[in-house]
Amino acid sequence: xxxxxxxxYDDAVATFEPVIGLETHVELGTNTKMFxxxxxxxxxxxxxxxxxxxxxxxxSLPVANKAAxxxxxxxGLALNCSIATWCxxxxxxxxxxxxxxxxxxxxxxxxxxxxxxxxxxxxxxxVRIGIERVHLEEDTGKTLHVGGATGRIxxxxxxxxxxxxxxxPLVEIVTKPVPGTGALAPEVARAYVTELRDILRGLxxxxxxxEEGSLRCDVNTSLNRPGEEWGTRTETKNxxxxxxxxxxxxxxxxxxxxxxxxGGRIVQETRHFSEETGDTRPGRSKEEATDYRYFPEPDLVxxxxxxxxxxxxKAALPEPPRVHRKRLxxxxxxxxxxxxxxxxxxxxxxxxxxxxxxxxxxxxxxxxLGELARRANESGxxxxxxxxxxxxxxxxxxxxxxxxxxxxxxxVVLEGVVAGxxxxxxxxxxxxxxxxxxxxxxxxAVDAAIAANADVADKVRGGNLAAxxxxxxxVMKTTKGQADAKAVRELILQRLGAN
Amino acid sequence: xSDLTKLTAAEIAKRISDxxxxxxxxxxxxxxxxxxxxxxxxxxxxxxxxxxxxxxREVDAKRARKETLGPLAxxxxxxxxxxxxxxxxxxxxxxxxxxxRPPYDSTVVERxxxxxxxxxxxxxxxxxxxxxxxxxxxxxxxxxxWDLGRIPGGSGGGSAAAIAAYEAPLAIGTDTGGSIRQPGxxxxxxxxxxxxxxxxxYGLIAFSSSLDTPGPCARTVLDAALLHEVMxxxxxxxxxxxxxxxxxxxxxxxxxMTGDLTGVKLGLVxxxxxxxxxxxxxxxxxxxxxxxxxxxxxxxVEVSAPHFQYALPAYYLIAPSECSSNLARFDGVRYGLxxxxxxxxxxxxxxxLTREAGFGPEVKRRIMLGTYALSSGYYDAYYGxxxxxxxxxxxxxxxxxxxxxxxxxxxxxxxxxPFGSRTSDPYQMYLADLFTIPTNLYGGPGISVPxxxxxxxxxxxxxxxPTMADDRMYRVAAALESAVGTLTPPSLxx
Numbered sequence: 001x002x003x004x005x006x007x008x009y010d011d012a013v014a015t016f017e018p019v020i021g022l023e024t025h026v027e028l029g030t031n032t033k034m035f036x037x038x039x040x041x042x043x044x045x046x047x048x049x050x051x052x053x054x055x056x057x058x059x060s061l062p063v064a065n066k067a068a069x070x071x072x073x074x075x076g077l078a079l080n081c082s083i084a085t086w087c088x089x090x091x092x093x094x095x096x097x098x099x100x101x102x103x104x105x106x107x108x109x110x111x112x113x114x115x116x117x118x119x120x121x122x123x124x125x126x127v128r129i130g131i132e133r134v135h136l137e138e139d140t141g142k143t144l145h146v147g148g149a150t151g152r153i154x155x156x157x158x159x160x161x162x163x164x165x166x167x168x169p170l171v172e173i174v175t176k177p178v179p180g181t182g183a184l185a186p187e188v189a190r191a192y193v194t195e196l197r198d199i200l201r202g203l204x205x206x207x208x209x210x211e212e213g214s215l216r217c218d219v220n221t222s223l224n225r226p227g228e229e230w231g232t233r234t235e236t237k238n239x240x241x242x243x244x245x246x247x248x249x250x251x252x253x254x255x256x257x258x259x260x261x262x263g264g265r266i267v268q269e270t271r272h273f274s275e276e277t278g279d280t281r282p283g284r285s286k287e288e289a290t291d292y293r294y295f296p297e298p299d300l301v302x303x304x305x306x307x308x309x310x311x312x313x314k315a316a317l318p319e320p321p322r323v324h325r326k327r328l329x330x331x332x333x334x335x336x337x338x339x340x341x342x343x344x345x346x347x348x349x350x351x352x353x354x355x356x357x358x359x360x361x362x363x364x365x366x367x368x369l370g371e372l373a374r375r376a377n378e379s380g381x382x383x384x385x386x387x388x389x390x391x392x393x394x395x396x397x398x399x400x401x402x403x404x405x406x407x408x409x410x411x412v413v414l415e416g417v418v419a420g421x422x423x424x425x426x427x428x429x430x431x432x433x434x435x436x437x438x439x440x441x442x443x444x445a446v447d448a449a450i451a452a453n454a455d456v457a458d459k460v461r462g463g464n465l466a467a468x469x470x471x472x473x474x475v476m477k478t479t480k481g482q483a484d485a486k487a488v489r490e491l492i493l494q495r496l497g498a499n
Numbered sequence: 500x501s502d503l504t505k506l507t508a509a510e511i512a513k514r515i516s517d518x519x520x521x522x523x524x525x526x527x528x529x530x531x532x533x534x535x536x537x538x539x540x541x542x543x544x545x546x547x548x549x550x551x552x553x554x555x556r557e558v559d560a561k562r563a564r565k566e567t568l569g570p571l572a573x574x575x576x577x578x579x580x581x582x583x584x585x586x587x588x589x590x591x592x593x594x595x596x597x598x599x600r601p602p603y604d605s606t607v608v609e610r611x612x613x614x615x616x617x618x619x620x621x622x623x624x625x626x627x628x629x630x631x632x633x634x635x636x637x638x639x640x641x642x643x644x645w646d647l648g649r650i651p652g653g654s655g656g657g658s659a660a661a662i663a664a665y666e667a668p669l670a671i672g673t674d675t676g677g678s679i680r681q682p683g684x685x686x687x688x689x690x691x692x693x694x695x696x697x698x699x700x701y702g703l704i705a706f707s708s709s710l711d712t713p714g715p716c717a718r719t720v721l722d723a724a725l726l727h728e729v730m731x732x733x734x735x736x737x738x739x740x741x742x743x744x745x746x747x748x749x750x751x752x753x754x755x756m757t758g759d760l761t762g763v764k765l766g767l768v769x770x771x772x773x774x775x776x777x778x779x780x781x782x783x784x785x786x787x788x789x790x791x792x793x794x795x796x797x798x799x800v801e802v803s804a805p806h807f808q809y810a811l812p813a814y815y816l817i818a819p820s821e822c823s824s825n826l827a828r829f830d831g832v833r834y835g836l837x838x839x840x841x842x843x844x845x846x847x848x849x850x851x852l853t854r855e856a857g858f859g860p861e862v863k864r865r866i867m868l869g870t871y872a873l874s875s876g877y878y879d880a881y882y883g884x885x886x887x888x889x890x891x892x893x894x895x896x897x898x899x900x901x902x903x904x905x906x907x908x909x910x911x912x913x914x915x916x917p918f919g920s921r922t923s924d925p926y927q928m929y930l931a932d933l934f935t936i937p938t939n940l941y942g943g944p945g946i947s948v949p950x951x952x953x954x955x956x957x958x959x960x961x962x963x964x965p966t967m968a969d970d971r972m973y974r975v976a977a978a979l980e981s982a983v984g985t986l987t988p989p990s991l992x993x
Contacts, residue, residue: 052603056828058596059583059605059702061737091824093873095850102827159846161832293873295882298708298821300738 009250012223012257013183019230020178020185020249021220022129022192026171026206027139027213028071033167034138035062035105040169042212046162054167056100061299064089068136068169069112070313071205073305075171076113076134077314078199084112086304089136089297094290097161098141106137106172108294112303118199119322120191122184124340129192130176141166171205177220177230185221186249193217193245194346198321201349210241211385217245221252223260231256232266236280238273241382242346248273252280328352332361345373346383353390359397367393371414387418396424403484409433435484439491442475442483446491449474460496468492503528504665508574508722511668515558515573522555522562522573526617529575533619533666536991541641542651542661544580545588546620551575554617561615570749571729572615577667579658580621581628582713583702584608591704592624592636592654595857596835605702606734607671607713614729619667622657626859627826628678628706630654631931634922635861643686644988645956649915652682652931658716659686663988669726670716675707676814677911677935679714680947684910684959687949687986689723689976690716692935694966695942696741699734705825707818708739710939718985720948720977724752727969743967751970755977761796763975765789766903768804771934777912780953785909788950788960791982792907792975800903804895809888810937811929816872816885817940822862823869829857864925889940896941900965905975908934910947910959934961944969948976949986957986 033040036053052060073083090108116131142165147157173196181188197208197215208215217240222233234256236248251273256266271280319327325348329339332351342348347368354364368383372393376386396414399405405413405428416427428434449471450457459467468489475488503511503525514520530548537543558573578584581591583601585608590596604612611618625635633641633656643651644664651660658670659682672679674692683690691714698713705711715726731745767789771777777785793799831837831853839852858866872881899906911931921927938945943966950960960979962972 058704061701063738093824097832102830103824291875295873
């Protein structure tokens with residue numbers, strides 16, 4: 001019998017069944033904050049987008065933003081939730097300096113949307129993710145610890161608080177526990193967040209940029225042996241990209257499995273995911289659970305969305321991403337498998353936009369899944385962050401189709417585009433990469449090649465057309481590859497009277 | 500004493516409007532009065548003489564330009580220090596806010612300014628409006644102009660004492676469990692708590708959000724009604740503000756002043772006579788007032804409100820619960836007092852030291868009560884149960900108002916008590932609001948109007964009306980006032 005050392009992950013999921021759950025926070029793209037009229041746009045000098053209300057000054061009162069309530073209801077509807085006919089905001093009480101009132105206005109036992117689901121496809125299989133609740137709350141400010149080495153409070157000489165973000169409407173979407181996905185758990189988690197992001201983008205309620213924090217994800221993971229009760233879960237925070245969602249679940253499965261295999265127990269705690277190391281580190285323990293002393297927010301009247309309004313919002317929902325993708329797949333003429341690879345690469349929208357900018361679907365797919373996907377993988381970044389826009393890719397293809405670039409030159413131009421040198425035409429011109437189509441220059445190069453290789457020229461004249469290859473090679477060499485090989489061949493044959 | 504300070508607000512407004520006197524003269528007369536007597540009374544925490552003179556001059560300039568003046572233009576007003584005033588210190592009677600100058604006006608103050616009233620300054624109060632005697636002000640108590648050794652009521656003792664001492668003809672108070680009405684009763688002035696949501700809470704430093712209600716204090720019912728109309732009305736900045744027109748309280752007060760209450764049914768809550776009840780002198784004055792009202796044509800009807808007996812305990816769960824959350828923001832991070840920030844202590848230590856030093860004993864007691872009542876595992880038994888009682892009390896009111904137009908009772912069980920006599924036992928202090936609290940839990944309006952003396956000290960008569968029927972109580976109050984007259988405290992001179 002041979003002993004093989006299984007990779008730790010395969011080992012883990014062979015012994016344990018993971019249960020995952022996801023809590024996603026979405027900053028809504030409303031013009032103004034949740035409870036006041038301050039602008040919500042990202043950036044700005046610290047503490048310039050504030051007023052008595054979002055600073056929680058004594059005497060100030062919140063007034064709920066209708067656009068935010070509408071966006072939350074639309075999200076709930078898109079996730080197949082029931083919309084509450086009557087619900088309330090609640091205060092979540094805890095002390096932290098980035099929270100101006102030392103309580104957060106959130107929702108507790110009466111969320112706006114409950115009990116929905118989202119279907120995601122992984123590995124040709126449809127997994128239904130139950131949605132527990134979708135509720136609305138206000139974001140906190142941001143604390144910056146300066147003077148220390150780590151940027152953490154420990155060792156810092158000063159803590160600065162920026163309240164620009166305080167009061168930005170935040171929607172929390174909580175899934176039900178998702179059991180039964182086995183080894184696919186990390187991919188299911190990623191697929192869920194991807195699908196959710198696409199839905200939110202389609203609804204136009206948020207710019208859903210994980211890197212800027214407008215889409216933030218916490219991942220709950222637990223393991224149990226088959227047939228046993230679900231295990232103790234951990235909550236992993238700081239998961240800031242789709243790729244990280246998958247990595248965080250995978251690494252937490254491996255970590256928990258090794259703890260359990262060694263006879264240890266899992267501590268219910270918050271853990272932080274590290275992009276650099278790809279693993280999770282313990283944060284604060286949740287064993288001594290904070291008592292948030294929730295109670296209904298007395299400063300706000302209950303919400304009672306008019307059923308007619310909710311129906312109208314439902315009727316006006318955009319096409320769900322799954323249906324939209326099915327339509328794209330048909331128009332692009334892709335097999336299920338090909339479409340799946342497009343989806344997995346996060347390229348659906350990029351290809352769609354590239355096609356909209358004038359490229360064929362085949363060409364768009366070739367660039368995004370080929371050269372650009374390779375670069376994204378190498379750098380460990382999302383395809384959308386690779387540095388080329390759909391419009392640039394379409395432009396590049398137009399240059400190829402127009403004979404100004406050959407395939408090899410196009411790759412070089414793309415490299416320049418990705419490096420931020422400008423649009424393809426500009427890069428081509430700046431680097432002098434265009435195919436030589438000036439017949440005069442080309443004829444001179446051909447004549448020079450014939451003169452330098454008289455013996456080869458004779459063979460061609462004698463009818464050995466295959467020998468022309470050597471002359472073409474010589475021309476390509478003198479033109480540094482910037483000649484159209486087909487045009488060169490025709491010119492050589494013409495000059496030698498062999499065609 | 501200048502005669503100008505003895506005038507009612509209605510009279511002052513008329514004289515200014517007629518050009519008999521300038522707003523500046525009226526303001527200076529009151530500033531002089533404050534300078535003369537406030538050393539004894541201590542009604543004010545901050546006198547804004549410059550701001551007041553400037554506002555008065557603006558009214559005079561407007562009048563010179565023949566612009567239309569509002570019904571209270573040029574009339575001085577004192578504002579309880581719990582309402583924010585832009586650039587003017589606002590402490591809520593607490594050390595934790597010492598020196599804080601708000602960057603914005605409360606809606607009530609904004610409306611006072613828009614109406615051309617002259618804000619004299621900010622009045623003393625129990626810290627964060629928690630108390631019934633102003634003894635819990637971090638800046639020392641206010642003394643009752645009727646007897647400087649006795650309490651002026653609370654929490655708004657400063658506002659009530661200011662008008663009783665002729666330092667201002669009008670004042671703004673806030674009423675969470677009786678903080679306008681009880682001081683009105685023990686200082687012989689009129690104190691009115693409007694319907695919850697009838698006046699805006701924007702800029703009112705919150706004690707208990709679901710109960711706090713700003714309202715007018717005055718020496719006559721008509722003056723209170725005039726101020727009520729200026730300060731009330733829907734405000735989009737307060738979600739709990741009621742989007743309806745202000746009830747016609749001035750019209751109702753004028754109607755009541757004719758002394759005719761024919762057909763008006765007054766409800767006597769039988770349960771108010773049971774239990775601790777009110778002291779004999781208060782009951783005597785109350786029954787005299789009932790007799791006077793009957794003479795004016797009113798009919799007395801006994802009504803039962805079985806859940807009123809639970810109002811006090813329910814209030815002392817709901818109000819502290821909300822206050823424990825509302826007062827969390829006072830942590831020394833953004834404004835006000837900060838204690839112990841020596842560069843070595845942790846954030847939590849600095850927050851704790853600040854709150855330890857910045858809050859007084861009653862505020863701490865209520866924060867702890869509320870924190871406990873909202874805690875996991877206790878919420879249902881305390882906060883949840885209190886909310887159920889609140890619903891039952893509301894039902895009691897609704898059923899009572901099917902039978903009668905208004906409910907009546909003494910405002911407070913006892914007349915002004917000597918300083919220190921109730922501070923050692925919180926429950927004895929809490930009893931001061933026994934008759935006023937049910938109205939706050941229900942959300943309806945209530946008014947206290949003087950009805951006589953007991954042992955030489957004022958007794959207040961309370962009239963409670965259905966929500967948004969504030970006009971009813973003004974009518975009855977004005978009728979009673981026409982029958983028993985207003986009260987004049989002893990002179991503070993000499």
